[in-house]
Amino acid sequence: MGALGDDDGRSQPAPPPHDRPEHHPYAHDSSWDRPHDPARQDVRDAEPQGPSPAVKAVRGTGRAVAGGSRWAFIRARRFTHSSGAGETGLSRLLELHAFNTAGDAAVAISLAGTVFFTAPTDEATGQVALFLVLTMLPFAVVAPLIGPFLDKFQRGRRWAIGATLAVRAFSCWVLAGAVAEQSATFFIAALLCLVSSKAYGITRASAVPRLLPDQLTLVKANSRISLTGTAAGAISAPLAVGAAYFGAEWSLRYAFVIFVVGTVLAVLLPTRVDSSDGEDKIDLTAANGVKGVLAPRGVVNALRCNAGLRLITGFLTIFMAFVLREPPESLGWNGNATILLGLVIGAAGAGSTIGVLLGNALRTRAPEAIVIFVLIVDTAVLAVVSLTLSWVTAIVLGLTAGLCQSLGKLSLDALIQRDVPERVRTSMFARSETLIQLSWVIGGLIGIGLFTIEASVNVGLLVVAGIGLAWLAFVVTKLRQGPRRAVEVDRGDPEPQY
Numbered sequence: 001m002g003a004l005g006d007d008d009g010r011s012q013p014a015p016p017p018h019d020r021p022e023h024h025p026y027a028h029d030s031s032w033d034r035p036h037d038p039a040r041q042d043v044r045d046a047e048p049q050g051p052s053p054a055v056k057a058v059r060g061t062g063r064a065v066a067g068g069s070r071w072a073f074i075r076a077r078r079f080t081h082s083s084g085a086g087e088t089g090l091s092r093l094l095e096l097h098a099f100n101t102a103g104d105a106a107v108a109i110s111l112a113g114t115v116f117f118t119a120p121t122d123e124a125t126g127q128v129a130l131f132l133v134l135t136m137l138p139f140a141v142v143a144p145l146i147g148p149f150l151d152k153f154q155r156g157r158r159w160a161i162g163a164t165l166a167v168r169a170f171s172c173w174v175l176a177g178a179v180a181e182q183s184a185t186f187f188i189a190a191l192l193c194l195v196s197s198k199a200y201g202i203t204r205a206s207a208v209p210r211l212l213p214d215q216l217t218l219v220k221a222n223s224r225i226s227l228t229g230t231a232a233g234a235i236s237a238p239l240a241v242g243a244a245y246f247g248a249e250w251s252l253r254y255a256f257v258i259f260v261v262g263t264v265l266a267v268l269l270p271t272r273v274d275s276s277d278g279e280d281k282i283d284l285t286a287a288n289g290v291k292g293v294l295a296p297r298g299v300v301n302a303l304r305c306n307a308g309l310r311l312i313t314g315f316l317t318i319f320m321a322f323v324l325r326e327p328p329e330s331l332g333w334n335g336n337a338t339i340l341l342g343l344v345i346g347a348a349g350a351g352s353t354i355g356v357l358l359g360n361a362l363r364t365r366a367p368e369a370i371v372i373f374v375l376i377v378d379t380a381v382l383a384v385v386s387l388t389l390s391w392v393t394a395i396v397l398g399l400t401a402g403l404c405q406s407l408g409k410l411s412l413d414a415l416i417q418r419d420v421p422e423r424v425r426t427s428m429f430a431r432s433e434t435l436i437q438l439s440w441v442i443g444g445l446i447g448i449g450l451f452t453i454e455a456s457v458n459v460g461l462l463v464v465a466g467i468g469l470a471w472l473a474f475v476v477t478k479l480r481q482g483p484r485r486a487v488e489v490d491r492g493d494p495e496p497q498y
Contacts, residue, residue, distance in 0.1 A: 084213030223359030314443025355406025
């Protein structure tokens with residue numbers, strides 16, 4: 001009988017010995033029991049293949065973007081939280097202002113007109129004049145109405161700031177639906193957006209002293225806020241342009257989202273914004289013997305200087321925009337006119353940014369001296385360029401005008417924040433914004449007038465340089481007269497006598 005058998009006694013051959021090692025380390029792998037497959041063996045024997053060049057490029061780009069974003073975030077956070085800003089809550093106001101400026105940039109791109117380049121020159125001058133007059137409408141509302149109203153929010157300033165952002169969010173949503181129709185709703189929503197934007201700037205500026213760290217002066221704090229806004233606008237503008245590629249309504253919806261986030265950030269500002277504890281409440285009335293709260297002499301002088309700076313800027317903006325459509329031979333420019341206009345505008349923007357950086361780095365505590373100095377520089381450069389005009393000096397003039405206006409405004413804000421009593425500070429900001437905007441409009445109208453009478457570029461610049469020198473002499477004369485009665489700002493007068 002064989003070793004193995006069945007019930008009928010027939011022997012069965014013994015199975016062949018198994019060739020798998022009894023204690024092979026891979027004994028658990030069922031592949032040992034599979035039949036040999038040459039194709040699978042080739043795959044196992046082949047060298048491992050790495051990712052394709054395209055995949056590597058995508059992965060490298062992703063790592064670079066992630067690393068750059070992380071670096072930018074860390075640097076931005078370090079900037080907003082430095083010098084005690086993180087402890088006092090100023091950093092949160094900086095972040096809020098970044099969203100505000102990003103939204104404003106999106107709105108500007110969405111509603112950007114073609115005033116200078118779509119219409120013939122004769123028609124464009126009338127359109128620009130109308131535009132200049134319309135720009136005063138927001139200030140006509142802000143100064144007499146919104147300023148005093150916001151002064152009442154000494155215990156609810158966060159909600160007042162948030163309301164200005166919420167109104168713009170609503171306006172952008174309405175504009176997104178009306179932008180294609182150009183209906184009356186469109187113009188009402190656009191005006192509402194402008195008014196609330198000015199109200200935000202006034203309310204935000206009046207809240208800065210409540211969050212000011214001991215390590216920062218008001219000039220440096222204002223510079224830091226302006227620099228944050230500039231960076232946010234530069235980041236937001238390309239995103240808005242990309243959204244506008246699909247239609248202006250999409251960039252407005254993008255602005256709507258930005259303003260909604262800004263509204264939430266405003267409500268989450270530190271409670272110190274709603275407190276006036278420790279703020280200076282000097283009774284300027286008793287010191288001057290006049291009923292009412294008064295603007296200090298330094299603020300009045302700064303307003304005069306900024307009025308001169310804005311008049312020059314308004315003139316240059318309008319006059320040079322028309323002149324550079326067809327650059328005269330005296331400029332010595334043989335290239336494309338649009339390129340030259342871009343260089344001049346870019347120089348003005350660069351000057352404004354440099355002014356913000358200088359203000360942030362400035363250690364002086366005398367903004368009164370800064371406003372006088374920048375008015376002297378701006379007027380002097382304008383006079384020199386009117387006599388030595390070329391495309392190079394035109395760019396230098398744009399750079400100087402942007403820098404001086406930026407430093408002048410920063411110093412004015414610092415003086416108002418420092419010297420004007422908190423209970424009427426918002427009204428003072430509203431009146432100052434109205435005055436300097438009116439000066440800008442007057443300068444623009446002078447530019448239209450000189451262009452219409454076909455004055456040469458040199459003559460136009462020389463005329464405004466003369467106006468600037470006369471205004472500078474007036475400001476210096478008032479400074480040399482010594483102390484004078486401060487100017488009343490809260491009696492509801494139609495216009496303060498600056």
